[in-house]
Amino acid sequence: MIICRTKADMRENVRNWKQVGQTVGLVPTMGYLHEGHLALVRMAIQKADRVVASIFVNPTQFGPNEDLATYPRDEKQDLGLLAAEGVDAVFLPSEEEMYGAGGGTHVDVPDLSGILQGALRPGHFRGVSTVVTKLFNIVAPDIAVFGEKDYQQLTLIRQMVRDLDMPLEIVGHPTVRESDGLAMSSRNVRLSEDHRSEAVMLNRALDRAQEFAKTGPAIAELEAVVMSRLAQAPSAEVKSVDIRDAVTLGELQGALDRPAVVLLAVRFGPVLLIDQRVIAPVT
Numbered sequence: 628m629i630i631c632r633t634k635a636d637m638r639e640n641v642r643n644w645k646q647v648g649q650t651v652g653l654v655p656t657m658g659y660l661h662e663g664h665l666a667l668v669r670m671a672i673q674k675a676d677r678v679v680a681s682i683f684v685n686p687t688q689f690g691p692n693e694d695l696a697t698y699p700r701d702e703k704q705d706l707g708l709l710a711a712e713g714v715d716a717v718f719l720p721s722e723e724e725m726y727g728a729g730g731g732t733h734v735d736v737p738d739l740s741g742i743l744q745g746a747l748r749p750g751h752f753r754g755v756s757t758v759v760t761k762l763f764n765i766v767a768p769d770i771a772v773f774g775e776k777d778y779q780q781l782t783l784i785r786q787m788v789r790d791l792d793m794p795l796e797i798v799g800h801p802t803v804r805e806s807d808g809l810a811m812s813s814r815n816v817r818l819s820e821d822h823r824s825e826a827v828m829l830n831r832a833l834d835r836a837q838e839f840a841k842t843g844p845a846i847a848e849l850e851a852v853v854m855s856r857l858a859q860a861p862s863a864e865v866k867s868v869d870i871r872d873a874v875t876l877g878e879l880q881g882a883l884d885r886p887a888v889v890l891l892a893v894r895f896g897p898v899l900l901i902d903q904r905v906i907a908p909v910t
């Protein structure tokens with residue numbers, strides 16, 4: 628497995644592969660890899676001849692009071708996991724290599740970056756769309772794989788690729804879960820034992836919403852059902868429960884009459900967890 632710490636090195640490897648007609652898949656990550664990331668890697672390996680995973684804890688997507696300093700990192704373990712999966716190259720730039728003395732140019736998808744999670748985390752999605760654009764420009768992948776768990780991120784990246792005619796396919800991978808249903812996340816390790824056992828309630832609330840959706844309920848009723856299930860986790864600080872159009876993330880009113888996505892953001896102590904589920908009425 629090749630380890631590229633500079634953009635030039637990464638580009639040279641990709642150029643060599645493309646010269647012999649090979650396609651390239653990219654899995655962008657912030658490291659501290661778990662089974663969820665490895666599932667994305669496996670999907671990329673199925674879809675492309677060569678696979679690059681990037682590991683970069685992107686400072687521009689963290690707010691001033693967010694967990695950049697304490698974000699978990701374990702480069703050695705990550706490299707071992709990626710090598711075992713058969714990844715061809717890892718792009719591991721430093722902050723200096725990635726941004727250097729940048730001029731502050733950024734990419735934004737304003738219709739999607741300021742709503743939902745973006746309203747709670749100003750600047751976050753601008754940081755994501757900018758770094759993902761840079762990664763696409765450096766690696767020039769034919770496909771890039773992102774998890775559906777970060778549903779708003781996936782929707783925004785799809786929109787950005789359409790709007791800017793970026794020549795690649797975005798592939799979404801279903802959320803990978805622990806055996807008790809908790810969505811896998813690098814943040815899970817920071818949950819206390821009590822919070823970890825209560826956190827399973829996010830998935831249970833989504834299961835309940837999925838079941839209830841079949842009856843074609845009103846959006847407000849669905850929200851109430853989700854809230855009452857989350858209330859069974861006494862330490863949960865519910866930051867948001869949103870039920871939006873599954874394609875556009877636009878607001879919904881009245882009865883559930885089309886596929887919708889339920890988006891949850893719930894804090895347990897210092898750890899913010901998110902989860903999502905696409906639901907639909909029975910037609």
Ligand code: PAF
Binds near residue numbers: 683
């Ligand atoms: O989902 C993530 O881990 C990050 O937001 C991403 C896409 C790697 C950009 O930094």
